[in-house]
Amino acid sequence: MGQYTAAQRKNVRILLVGDAGVGKTSLILSLVSEEYPEDVPPRAEEITIPANVTPEQVPTNIVDFSSVEQTEEALNAEINKAHVVCIVYAVDDDDSLDRITSHWLPLVRSASGTEGESQQGVRKPIVLVGNKIDMIDYSTIDSVLAIMEDYPEIESCVECSAKTLHNISEMFYYAQKAVLHPTSPLYIMDEQDLTPACKKSLVRIFKICDIDGDNLLNDYELNLFQRRCFNTPLQPQILDEVKAVIQKNVPDGIINDAVTLKGFLFLHCLFIQRGRNETTWAVLRRFGYNDQLEMCQDYLRPALKIPPGSSTELSHRGQQFLIAVFERYDRDGDGALSPDEHKMLFSTCPMAPWSYSTDIRKSCPTNDGGWVTLHGWLCRWTLMTLIDVVKTLEYLAYLGFNVHENDSQLAAIHVTRERRIDLAKRQSSRSVYKCHVIGPKGSGKTGLCRGFLIEEMSKLIGKEFKTNVVHCINSVQVYGQEKHLILRDIDVRHALDPLQPQEVNCDVACLVYDSSNPRSFEYVARIYIKYYAESKIPVIIVGTKCDLDERRQDYLMQPSEFCEKYKLLPPHLFSLKTNKKELYTKLATMAAFPRFQAAWILFYKHRLVQLWESAHLRQFGLMTEDPALWWKAGLGVAAATVLGFIVLKAFNVGSSHSH
Numbered sequence: 001m002g003q004y005t006a007a008q009r010k011n012v013r014i015l016l017v018g019d020a021g022v023g024k025t026s027l028i029l030s031l032v033s034e035e036y037p038e039d040v041p042p043r044a045e046e047i048t049i050p051a052n053v054t055p056e057q058v059p060t061n062i063v064d065f066s067s068v069e070q071t072e073e074a075l076n077a078e079i080n081k082a083h084v085v086c087i088v089y090a091v092d093d094d095d096s097l098d099r100i101t102s103h104w105l106p107l108v109r110s111a112s113g114t115e116g117e118s119q120q121g122v123r124k125p126i127v128l129v130g131n132k133i134d135m136i137d138y139s140t141i142d143s144v145l146a147i148m149e150d151y152p153e154i155e156s157c158v159e160c161s162a163k164t165l166h167n168i169s170e171m172f173y174y175a176q177k178a179v180l181h182p183t184s185p186l187y188i189m190d191e192q193d194l195t196p197a198c199k200k201s202l203v204r205i206f207k208i209c210d211i212d213g214d215n216l217l218n219d220y221e222l223n224l225f226q227r228r229c230f231n232t233p234l235q236p237q238i239l240d241e242v243k244a245v246i247q248k249n250v251p252d253g254i255i256n257d258a259v260t261l262k263g264f265l266f267l268h269c270l271f272i273q274r275g276r277n278e279t280t281w282a283v284l285r286r287f288g289y290n291d292q293l294e295m296c297q298d299y300l301r302p303a304l305k306i307p308p309g310s311s312t313e314l315s316h317r318g319q320q321f322l323i324a325v326f327e328r329y330d331r332d333g334d335g336a337l338s339p340d341e342h343k344m345l346f347s348t349c350p351m352a353p354w355s356y357s358t359d360i361r362k363s364c365p366t367n368d369g370g371w372v373t374l375h376g377w378l379c380r381w382t383l384m385t386l387i388d389v390v391k392t393l394e395y396l397a398y399l400g401f402n403v404h405e406n407d408s409q410l411a412a413i414h415v416t417r418e419r420r421i422d423l424a425k426r427q428s429s430r431s432v433y434k435c436h437v438i439g440p441k442g443s444g445k446t447g448l449c450r451g452f453l454i455e456e457m458s459k460l461i462g463k464e465f466k467t468n469v470v471h472c473i474n475s476v477q478v479y480g481q482e483k484h485l486i487l488r489d490i491d492v493r494h495a496l497d498p499l500q501p502q503e504v505n506c507d508v509a510c511l512v513y514d515s516s517n518p519r520s521f522e523y524v525a526r527i528y529i530k531y532y533a534e535s536k537i538p539v540i541i542v543g544t545k546c547d548l549d550e551r552r553q554d555y556l557m558q559p560s561e562f563c564e565k566y567k568l569l570p571p572h573l574f575s576l577k578t579n580k581k582e583l584y585t586k587l588a589t590m591a592a593f594p595r596f597q598a599a600w601i602l603f604y605k606h607r608l609v610q611l612w613e614s615a616h617l618r619q620f621g622l623m624t625e626d627p628a629l630w631w632k633a634g635l636g637v638a639a640a641t642v643l644g645f646i647v648l649k650a651f652n653v654g655s656s657h658s659h
Helices: 024-033 072-081 094-111 141-150 168-180 196-209 219-230 236-249 261-273 277-286 316-329 339-348 356-363 374-387 389-399 419-425 445-451 521-532 559-565 582-592 597-614 627-658
Strands: 012-018 047-049 060-063 084-090 126-131 154-159 312-314 413-415 432-438 471-478 481-489 508-514 539-544
Touching (some): 012 024, 012 094, 012 168, 024 126, 072 094, 084 094, 084 168, 126 141, 126 168, 154 168, 168 277, 196 261, 196 339, 219 236, 236 261, 312 374, 316 339, 316 374, 339 356, 356 471, 374 389, 374 432, 374 481, 389 413, 432 445, 445 481, 445 508, 445 539, 471 582, 481 582, 521 539, 521 559
Parallel strands (some): 012 084, 084 126, 432 481, 432 508
Antiparallel strands (some): 047 060, 312 413, 471 481
16 A cells, blocks of 8 residues: 555654743653652653554653753753653743743754754644643633744643643643644644645645546545545535535635635645644645655655566556546547646646657657657656656656555556566567667668657658657567567767677667668677677667668678578668568567577578468568458468477577587
């Protein structure tokens, strides 16, 4: 569950301070023994109250202070260790009341390092306790309320009597509450309004709960909100009473019998004014906020174990949640997110996880206007989940996955099995593959990557790629199953620059050279020999710009001879002009079946061309609209795979006999 409650705090430490004789020690002893002590020591020993006997189910340490037995240094140390300080005064002693402002409050601020101006919510919370109420027939609360207006760290005040036990339990409950449900981060006393941080948090919560995106919380949405935060339904009568209170105090707080944002904020303001801080805190913590009204790090980034060689993908639940979010913010229902819709969607986040104008339009499929489609939306999340799963976890939390799904966002992630198992089984169970596209400058590798995103690749001819987007992602069909292929454009600054391990390791490598440039292939050949010749990573060599005159390469072997020597598939000739996309299917298939490369080569040399031509497919993986043709081709490809496996075994046996 991603639910955060006050009970997650390990303990509450309460320190009692005040002038000598005001009854600090008597209050502690009366609470513990439930009777007034006749013989009171100078100072009570530290007392621990077990969690099961406290209202908030949190262990509580109560610490006494005595100026007779302890030094000022010891007092400062205790103030720093305490979570809340109770300043005790005697209601029948005006001097002890005056010393609250002249001595004790400045001392607590100084000891805790907050004597200067401070932001709301960072000062040590304080409870003012008036003891010996049994000695007088009047109240000092009015005087104390005036003090509270000048000192926002004062959470509450209470009058009690150690002798009659009046309000003793309440006093320590208020002290606990000051720590677990503090007022100052939520509410500005002199302005009678919510703090900016509290408003910002509640606005985000309102947006997440507004399922239909109409800027109103209807009865269904309010009931879901109630169940998620308090695990109980909202009774119709109570719901009507809540609406009536909002309507009476905020004229535009109710529209069409639904709660507006103004009404929602007013309701929480009212809770706090009536001393029901715990209600607002329960909501905030359910949505991942800590005591400083920041998102908890373990809420944003739950621990995810990823074994070496495994990768991360979106689970079905993760995909369904993201589809629902997309559809909620696609206000015009055109199947794409406009820049404004995209901005509104991520308004519950600190910022968008990517740039709409540069990244999103150049890394995943969009419509003709450059707006991200639902398919492109899922592709972009799939990309982020593979290369930066922690960021995916964070943004799923920001968007409300934990609340809507009633589970940690780990349920949105699927961790694949280790790659070594895939290699052993000669088949990958993954649905997302990473292909590194490597080649010298000017070889056309960026065009090859961008061409993956659009239907008419010829539109890219002559286009200058000014924005360097590293990854491009789209989906392809591999034997009738949808797979996502990520093309990473490896930036080569200089031919002699070494590649880093993270630039080499991938599911399939695509080494690109310009077939019209006689000096282009040498770089690709050197890269293969240095980094891939001894690896288990499938490799394909691609000659781009094949629409131009093919030039003989200035290298000791021509590309086809090189591929034959190193048992690679023959060079795949590629051109943006042809609009043929079989290369991408071939790359995904090689990634899905990483150990079949040698079998493919042997079979390719003898039978593959004839087999696929008989099925009316002139190139490996060429897509067609005819279902019957696909069926025939599928059988052909399946036969090729099985036969390829047999040939591979035969090839291995033959090799072993030759030795």
